[in-house]
Amino acid sequence: MFLTKLALKNLIRYRTRTLAVGLIIAFAVFFYILFDALMAGMNEMSYEGIIDYETGHLQIVNSSYWQEEKKLPLDDLIPLDLLRRIKLEEVQGYRGSSAELAFQARLNNGINELPVVGRGVVPEDLLSVFSLADKFVEGEMFSSGEQRVVMGKRLADLMDVGVGDYVILLVRDKNNTFNTIEAEISGLVHTINHNVNNFLVYMPLDVAQEALAVDDVVSKVVVRLDHKEQAPQAAGVLESKLQRLDGDLAVYKWDDTDALSFSSYAATENQIILGIILLIAAIAIINTVILAALERMREIGTMKAMGLDVREIVYLFVIESTGIGVLGGCIGLVMGAVGVWYLVRFGVDFSAMAQLDMTSFGVPVLGKTHGVWNPNAFITVFAFGVAVSFLSSILPGYWAAAKDPIQAIQHR
Amino acid sequence: MGGFLTRNRLRGAAWLLGLLCLAGLFLSPRAAAMTAEEIIQRRDSNEYVQTVIVEAEMVILNNNRKLTKAMTSYADGDNALTIFTNPRDRGTKFLKRGDELWMFFPDAEELVKISGHMLNQGMMGSDFSYQDIMESDKLTDLYEFQLVGEEELDGRQCYVLEGTAIPGEEVSYHRRKAWIDRERFVGLKEELYARSGRLLKVMTTTKVEQFEDRWYPVEAVMEDKLRKNTRTEFIVKSIEFNPVIPTETFTLENLR
Incomplete structure (x- = not known):
C-alpha cells in the first residue's frame, strides 16, 4: 500500500x-x-x-443470372408478368421497387466511343427506389417511351455532350446482332456513386427492351425498404413467395453484392x-x-x-x-x-x-x-x-x- | 490478321481479306442468270484457301493521327495467328482458335482472352472490331441474299446484293449490302447495317490483283460510320496461298 x-x-x-x-x-x-x-x-x-444507387436493399434475380451478372447477359431474364404476381408491397418495410434491364453498350458521340452500362428502367419506379431525384445537375428524368437518356455529368463531360445533345448507344441484341439506340440526353446527374457518375446510362425500359429484341423481361428487380436492417427478414419472406412461383428466382441482400x-x-x-x-x-x-x-x-x-x-x-x-x-x-x-x-x-x-x-x-x-x-x-x-x-x-x-x-x- | 480474313472469307467471314470481302470468279456466260446465292457462293468458293500466309499493313487514320501497323498472318482452317511486326507493337500476337480469340502482349508477358463486350472494340484501335474478325460462319447460312440490281462502281459493273439476317441466326450485322464486280466477282464495297437500319460500317476495296487464276482484293478501307474522321486501310504486301504451316503454330504455348 x-x-x-x-x-x-x-x-x-x-x-x-x-x-x-x-x-x-x-x-x-x-x-x-x-x-x-x-x-x-x-x-x-x-x-x-x-444501396441508394445500385442494389437497393434487396434484389430479385434469376440465380443463374446472378452468377454471370458481371457480363450483363441477356439470358435468364425475369418475365415482368411473373413479377407482377408477387405482392411486393406486402413485405414489411417495403417502400418501392424498380425493375431494370441492364446491358452492355458503347456510347458514341460521333467522334469517340466509350463502353458503358445501359439500364432500361421505369422512371417513376427508379426514382422511388434510388436517390436520384435531387441529384440532377441539369435537365430532367425522361418518361417511358421516349428516346431519351439520363447519364452521369462526368460521363457527359468526358464525351463532351450535354442536355439536348443526341448520342448513339451501340448495343448487341438478344441475337448478338448490332443495334443502335439514338437518344437525346434529357438529364445529367452527379452522385456519390462512381459507377452512376461514370458508366451508367438510364433509358426507358420499353425502349431498351425493343432495342435488345427481348420480350417484356428484366434483368432484376431492386426493392427498397425503410431500413437496411430489415433486409434479412424481408429477404426470407420474399424468398418463400418466389419459391412458390419460380424456383430459379432468388433474393439477394444489399450486402451480398460484389460491390461490397x-x-x-x-x-x-x-x-x-x-x-x-x-x-x-x-x-x-x-x-x-x-x-x-x-x-x-x-x-x-x-x-x-x-x-x-x-x-x-x-x-x-x-x-x-x-x-x-x-x-x-x-x-x-x-x-x-x-x-x-x-x-x-x-x-x-x-x-x-x-x-x-x-x-x-x-x-x-x-x-x-x-x-x-x-x-x-x-x-x-x-x-x-x-x-x-x-x-x-x-x-x-x-x-x-x-x-x-x-x-x-x-x-x- | 490477313490469314484470318482469307480463310474466313470462304465462310463468308469478315476477317481481313474477308473484310475485303467478295473476291471474284471470272465472269462466265451463265453469270448474268445467276441468283444472289449463287453469286455469293461462287465468290466464297473463289476466295477459299485452306492455308495462307499474308504480310500486310494496317493504316489507322483517326482525325489527324495516323498509325501504321505491320503484321504477318498464318491461317489454317478455323485457326489463325497474327504477329505484329512494327516497332511499337512488335511481338503482339493474336490467336484465333475456332470461336476463341487470344491476345498476347509481350511487354506484360500476358495472355488475354478477348470475349464479351471486348469483342466490340476496335482491334488495335482500328475500325475492324474483334467481332468482325471472329465471324466465320458461311454467310449464305446466316443471311438471305437478294440481287437488288446492278450498278457501276468506280468504272466497274457490279451486282448489288442485299443480305438480311435469317431470323434466329446469330449475326453481328442485321443487313449487309454488297457490290460485287460482275466480271471478276470481287467484292468492291460492302455496307453493314444495324437492326435499327443505321449504317455502321463501310468496307471498300481499293485495289484488286490477279494471282494465277484468281482475283484477289489486296487493298481495302474500312470506315466506322458512327465515328467521324476515322478509317482503316488494309494493305496486303504479300500473300502465299496454300503453304505448309505446322500445326503447333496455332497453340497457346506458341503464343507466349
Missing part, C-alpha cells in the same frame, strides 16, 4: 513528466477514436452509395492504419518510460540503498506507468468524445478542404462526411493505452532495479 501511495505521489511530484507522457497517450487515443469514427462514417456512406467486397477491403485497410497509429503510440510510450527510468536512476539507487528489493521497484515503475496510461487514456477519451461529437453533429467537407471532387477518385464522398459513434473503439483504444503503459514499464523497471545501488546513485 505504501508503494502504491508512493507511486501515485510520484505522479503528482513529477507532474510535468506525467502530463507530457499522458498527453502522448491522450493524442494517440484521440486520433484513433477520431479516425475510427471518420472511417466508419465513410464506410456508412459507401454502403449508402451502393471493396468496402470490406477498405475496412481491412482502415484497421491497418489504426494499427499503425497504435504502434506509433506504443513506441512513444515505451520510449518515454525508458527515458524516465534513466532520469530517475539516482532515485532508484537511493531506494535500493534504503532496502527496497527489485520486485518492489518494478512494482513502483509499473504502477506509475499504468497511472500515466489511465490518465492519458481518460484525457484522450474526453478529447475523442468531443471530436466525434463534432464529426457527428457538423461533419467535415473534404471536397471543400481539398478543393477537389472526391468522387472523381472513386471516394464515395459528396458534401460533408459525418462521423459515427463507436463505443467499441473507445473501449479498445483505452484498454490498449493502459496495457501498453503497463507492459512497457516492466522491462525498464527490471533494468533499472538490477543496477548496483552505488553505481545507480553515481549514474549521470
